[in-house]
Amino acid sequence: MLSVNGLRTRYGRIEVLHGIDLEVHSGEIVTLVGANGAGKTTLLRCLSGIQPVTEGTIHFRGDNITTAPSYARVKQGLVQAPEGRQIFTNLSVEENLRLGAYQYRDARVDKDLQEAFALFPILREKRNLPAGGLSGGQQQMLAIARALMGRPMCLLLDEPSLGLAPILVDQILETVKSLKELDVTVFVVEQNAFAALSIADRGYVMETGQILMAAPANDLLADDRVREAYLGV
């Protein structure tokens, strides 16, 4: 579904991704773990067409999308819920969700809106309130729901648990896990490695702009080096 080959990128003269290779197959949940500053967000920015790629390729569902504009990638089904939620604080919750489906004007938008409300009932309650007034957890739900409105084949999630209370972390990750039933492939980036690996099929470990390890999630959870470096055990 998603295939990255030898991807490099730089901020100014400083290269931060030094040749990333990774694959996400249809129907999988894949987790990328790595310390703060490893380059996880930068990789997702490249995947969504926000950050230009200096070398290497990105293929999505067979198409080379390395230089495609971000709106074209969304249309093809590669949708991101970014780090820090990035909701439209001045607009209402419902407006945020409808803008998630910006490229679609058909009847399915209303149906998807109801499904989003079913997934996160609190959003239905607050649908007409400005999104800026939501709590951190609610904003994260809104960010995920907004991305789902974009009809993702593959959903990119950047640190969905960042800044949330442990109980909310579990709730959000359970929801992510349940997306499998909706046939959504998920690529999730996390510093919170244990929780994120425990819902994943496979995982990658990234350090200073390079992939160090690629293995089934259970193997990573059992690996001594991973446990020491990222799981704090």
Next chain:
Amino acid sequence: MSEFLQFVFSGLTVGAVYALVALGFTIIYNASSVVNFAQGEFVMLGGMATVFIFDAGVPIWGAAALAILLTATIGILLNKLAIEPARGASVVNLIIITIGASIFLRGLAQIVFDKQIHRFPAFSGDTPFNIAGATLLPQSIWVLFGAAAVFIGLYAFFTRTLMGKAVLATANNRLAARLVGINTNFIMALSFALSAAVGATAGVLVTPITLTSYDIGVMLALKGFAAAMLGGMGNPFGALVGGLLIGLIEATTAGYLSSDYKDAAAFIVILLTLFVMPQGLFGQKSMERV
């Protein structure tokens, strides 16, 4: 009393024009944080282009429509050739770019058109209405209703259409806008086109009253800027109220003091606003952003 009413009529008429200029500032400011000082040139282009297209034999409505379209196209070009390539530049640099663009457009108008003062006939003749001893030109009514129509149209666009909301979304969070699949370059172009069209509409409406020439944009931009500052930069209601207030202040200053002080009034308002309430009358953090 009839004298005061007369000042109110003329104040509201020019005030409506200032409000449209301020609205043009607001649209671009909200989409890009740029204060576009070429806004006055859009008004000039609207009026001047209508004059020349009308003189070439096109009926007045056709001439006005073409002039507005032409100005909108120039707005798009301004964004494409001057603002977009400077993405990432500081706001101050972007403002200097727009000042450069305004000088360029004035020069261009001198060459393409001329340096004369022009007008075209008022839409509904020049016979004034007599109201309680004061006179009101039919064209003033066109200006007031035209400005109201533009305001209502923009309000509906921004609050009732998904594309209008996409403009607000782009202004609110450009990264998020791109991630939901909004083509933000298109939205920027659209904002400049809308802003230019609003300015040109003001030019079309007011030229039969105030006349036009290649250099009217400078003063209009300053008055419109004063209006936007007074109302609160970025707030469309502020733009409307600020514009009408500046018009009224100007008309009463000219009437009761001397028309020599007319232009000074706008500058005094800018200074007072900056010193006393830099947020303007309607603040910056309003939910009803256009």
